[in-house]
Amino acid sequence: EAAVTQSPRNKVAVTGGKVTLSCNQTNNHNNMYWYRQDTGHGLRLIHYSYGAGSTEKGDIPDGYKASRPSQENFSLILELATPSQTSVYFCASGRISGNTLYFGEGSRLIVV
Template identity: 90%
Template sequence: EAAVTQSPRNKVAVTGGKVTLSCNQTNNHNNMYWYRQDTGHGLRLIHYSYGAGSTEKGDIPDGYKASRPSQENFSLILELATPSQTSVYFCASGDVANTEVFFGKGTRLTVV
């Protein structure tokens, strides 16, 4: 069964702290994505990856880094968290042509 697992599901972080959001997929998909979702903005693409070792900037990459150490894992890193990064973050995986795309259940991040 196709699966994208995000951890943690909920996180409270302090301003200026480092936050790492993790994503694991068992779909053997090449593409992986990190989005954030805020009311009125829909899903906005932060970073994405074509495969292990690759990361690409999405539409709103400032303040975020990404890491794809393996086919299965894709992390989003906030080196210096700010309250403006309070949001719900979704990870997704897709096959080469994105004909098949699966999302995780989301991580709710609150930066105080």
């Protein structure tokens, strides 16, 4: 079973603060993704990566940066957190485009 782990699982941040959400996968998958999930919007793609050193913008990248320092790790960075970024964030990995995505447990972020 593919394993994707996220940290932290829960985070309260102050407006204007920096937040880093981390994701680790042990499946040697090339592709990794960051989504946010909000009621009425489903899963929206923020950033994704084809492999170590690559990051690509998804559908809603504004206010977010991403970093893929290795095959296993993919981070989402909020340099200046805002209350509108309060959400649940999911990381996922997959081998190639037509293959199954494996999701982490989610990171619940509240920005106050």
